[in-house]
Amino acid sequence: MITSCQIYRKLEAMELLQSSPPRWWPGAGTFEVVVGAVLTQNTTWKNVEKSLLNLEGHLTLENFLSLDEERLKNHIRPSGFYNQKAPRLISLAKQIAHDFHTFEHFQTDVSREWLLSQKGVGPETADSILCYGCFRNEMVVDSYTKRVLRQYGVVLSDYHEYKAFLENGITAHCREDINLIFSRFHGMIVEYSKKMKLKA
DNA sequence: GGCCAGGTGTAAA
DNA sequence: TTTACACATGGC
Structure with missing residues (x-):
């Protein structure tokens, strides 16, 4: 069977990331990844981009926490499932602030198990946050x-x-x-x- | 107009 | 333990 390393080399030869950031995910290493990872669940990235644009100025942990649920629902409407995603995102942000105090501490200290215990965070969302948000x-x-x-x-x-x-x-x-x-x-x-x- | 999109949680079988 | 279903907007 082919190895993942061989697949990696084949893809690399196609120069697929020429117009992408170094780590591909926009805003890698910021709280924006947490929001994007939840919003993109069963949703196209195009629709997530509309929501992220609506959230301009609220894409840090501190500023995100100033949003009330109704306003957040309104902002993330384009990426669908907003009645689920809004309360889950607010709960997640509050837990990050409560358990780690800052996003920087969250980046260094959070575990995969902690993320998986949060409502609305399954394996893919957890790994997206860890890989692109925390550089794990x-x-x-x-x-x-x-x-x-x-x-x-x-x-x-x-x-x-x-x-x-x-x-x-x-x-x-x-x-x-x-x-x-x-x-x-x-x-x-x-x-x-x-x-x-x-x-x- | 129908189908699908960078999933997850819950409930029934 | 497996399967089915709800969640929702926007692009094709």
Whole structure:
């Protein structure tokens, strides 16, 4: 079976991230990633961008906490499921402030288990926040990932298996900045899937 | 007009 | 433990 490292090299040769930030996710390393990761659940990034634009000026932990639920619902309406996402985002932000006090402390101290215990945060959202928001060595698995891997003949059963397949093939061969590689790897997977219009 | 999108939580079988 | 369903807007 092909390794994830070999897939990485193939994607890299396609120059898919030429017009992207170094870590692909816009605003990597900021609280904006937390908001974007929740908003993009079962939603196109185009619609998330509209919401993030509406939230201009509120995309730090402190400023986000000044929003009331109704105003937040209104801002994030374009990315759908706003009756669920608004209260979950407010709860998440409050818990971050309560348990870590600042976003910087959250970045260094949060665990995957802590994130998974929050309502509205499943494995993909947790890994997105850890990888792109906290620069941790955690690979994100999403629906695009499964489509691309299927192209290369890799079909696995659950989230953890895909994550392990991707991470193990890289860490076994790579001595560089793992977070940067993981960040770009997932970004290339998404861009490749979009470019090729791969279907579920 | 129908189908799908960078998931998650809950309830029933 | 597995499967089904709700959640909602916007682009094609």
